[in-house]
Amino acid sequence: MMSTALSTVSRSSAKLSPARRIRNTLMGGLILLATLAVVAPLILIFLYLLREGVGALNLDFFTKTPAPEGETGGGLLNAILGSVTMLAMASVIGVLVGVAGGIFLAEYPRHPLMPTIRMISDVLAGIPAIVMGLVAYGLIVLVFGFSGLAGALALGFLMIPIVVRTTEEVLKLVPLNVREAGLALGLPQWLVIMRIVLPAARGGIITGVMLALARVAGEAAPLLFTAFGNPNVNFDPSKPMSALPLEIYRGATSAYDENQRLAKAGALLLILLIFATSMLARYVTRQRK
Amino acid sequence: MIEPARRPPSRGALSSQGDRVFQILILALASIIVLIFLLSLYQLGRESLPALQRFGFRFFTERTWNPVAGTYGAATMIMGTLLTSLVALLISVPLAVASALFVAEYAPKWLANPVGYLIELLAAVPSVVYGLWALFVIAPILGKWQTAFFLNPDNVGTITRCNELWASQQTNLQCFFVPSGAGGRGLALAIIILTVMILPYTASVARDVIRLVPADQREAMYALGATKWEVISRAILPYARAGILGGVILALGRALGETLAVAMVIGDSQEILKSLWGNASTMASVIANQFGDAQETIHRSSVVALGLSLFFLSVIVNYVARLIIARLTPKGIQ
Amino acid sequence: MTAVPILTAHDVNIFYGSKQAVKNVHLEVQRGSVNALIGPSGCGKTTFLRAINRMHDLTPGARVTGKILLDGEDVYGPGVDPVNMRRRVGMVFQKPNPFPTMSVFDNVVSGLKLAGIRDNKRLMEVAERSLRGAALWEEVKDRLKTPATGLSGGQQQRLCIARALAVEPEILLMDEPTSALDPASTAKIEDLMSELKKVTTIIIVTHNMHQAARVSGTTSFFLNGDLVEHGVTDQIFTSPRDERTEAYVTGRFG
């Protein structure tokens, strides 16, 4: 009397069986554990570098070049300045070509070359950094020798697809009516892009460039046979140049304690810089939203 | 998607000329992207030509890589690349998807954001830093473990037998899991560090696609009387599978080309793979370790041929990833 | 012995954070009836409907107070698992939402599979009965194994009805089930209602007053979170007691 015949049937099979309940709890627990396992390495790496590297991040580290093999002391001034120099040069290529590529993809979507350029840009994003090093080697080093320029070129190539992607995305976020307002004023399309669309998207583009920089700043593989490394401070882009990731690589695989110590300090500095950059980029993105 | 209608010609020759100049300028700069691609192809092709001409297709099937004898066959490092990448993928995918589920489905907002952010930072850690950590922290732990569990008196018989087998350039399933030393470096360490490195790629792609699963898919399953796990396994994951698979394949692309961390820990041996714990090499690690020292043309050319192979491999992998995402994404819901 | 109403709401209040979306609702729904919830957009119809199968448990910050009794049993009672409650209540959503990676058949039996029923013969029986119940059987019986996304929008919505019917719900909640459909599909689903109430009880949210008048036996008018008036549909539409109801049903606002 309390319920129809139909629902009596369903009521009996309705109850959540213990097996289902247990599986639900179990999977929730496993998912939590797996998440802990995923973030643990980051925390472990950071704590390890902090413990091992912070002591070596002293004044010498920032003002001296590495001591000769086997001796103690010295710093990574050559690598810090080399990284800064090469990243500055790489940004010129990366920003110029990357932003232009992004403008092309976002503003000329019906151009016949658009799909090709979009596809190739995506493909470039997936090409291993070491292969870009080989390419820059063939283009520059074979002719001019190991040089900061070759290293910067390889890094710039790696930046391009990242900058293209973020530029395209932020340009497409600029609302149609902003463009139309410009066109209605009688501005030609190129002035609308340069004076109205780009300034509106500036924050997003800067974020993209920062993220691209953070990504290539840690690359050592493409520098191995391009910038090659240099124990001395060098600003001449036609000569070999050092970089933080290069020194970390050499130091970590070196037999000397002193080099290992510098490598750990360098690694700490590098990830602090990279974290700070990505955090800043994220903060800027958050602000805009 | 936005392109203003063509301006009437009456607008004045000046502005339309400005538009044309600007478009040509932008196109020229954007074409540099194509140029880089073509130059890369040309450069790698030209330099690997001597090796490919000399060895032909055998370059990919021959197992001996011996600079002293002047024979170069990449089969061993192709194996090394595939083995490390695929095993790392296999381990990392469930972990990555789980962490994505945690961030997207389980964690309250105040926790989801920081955890998601930590995972993004994981992707930002440079390869050399992972290599350094693996070398100084994980390798000693693995070494101790090898000594404690394998290289003890109880196993003397097995170890002797395997050593004999290895000496004749052979191995079997049992010996594959017996350590050939206690240094910690080798194939296993490379797999471990690769696993950690590619985790964030799959995880962030998976998180993004899981967040895009429409709320009414979840609710439809909940309304049928499903538990949270059943909603995840029967509604969310099937819906998101194309995107997740795409992310997995992109992560595979990363793993295949990952260089320094692997080069630092894998032990750089071009002998055949004898033990999971033994030294090995991947295509990328050989490029990193040998290109600088390669003196003879044919050696150098063979190394570049590895680079060319990686180039094509990554192009194919990327293409397949995109194809899968496009093909398998659910459509047709009204 | 008087029949226990299939659904009783007693002093139900629903909050999103500190914002109250449903206020102090008292409502009884009789077994085997079709009950329409009408009212202007944003008045809390969906919010009230989702309280019945505890969907608000899934929305952070949402809170339900008061009592909701399903067949005399407290839906929010201590120790009641929302999963068990939802199993007894069917739900059809505003937009058709079949599971796109499943076939037509798998969609219909997805609720039974959850309960661990694997017997193919039984599943097939239920699928046929449910699809017939949703007036879809004739259209899909030859393509049960094809993807559900191959169906038209109206067919997809009837598939979702079949999916809800398959678990033999004691009550079926429908949230504007025809608002995304064309008139022909809408008519088919409206025709279905009178059949459906033979096997279950229906609460339907609708924007369309003609629809409410056509399909329902009783109607509840909501305004700003208040249940203004509840009664036999004819009476609500012809001689409403509250002037706000009258204003609404005569189209003077909303």
Ligand SMILES: Nc1ncnc2c1ncn2[C@@H]1O[C@H](COP(=O)(O)OP(=O)(O)O)[C@@H](O)[C@H]1O
């Ligand atoms: N998830 C939510 N969070 C906060 N407020 C909500 C949420 N869902 C609905 N509301 C608010 O609750 C009120 C009632 O909404 P709803 O029940 O969807 O109305 P109806 O279905 O009658 O159009 C509206 O003011 C709406 O803005």
Ligand SMILES: [Mg+2]
């Ligand atoms: Mg609603």
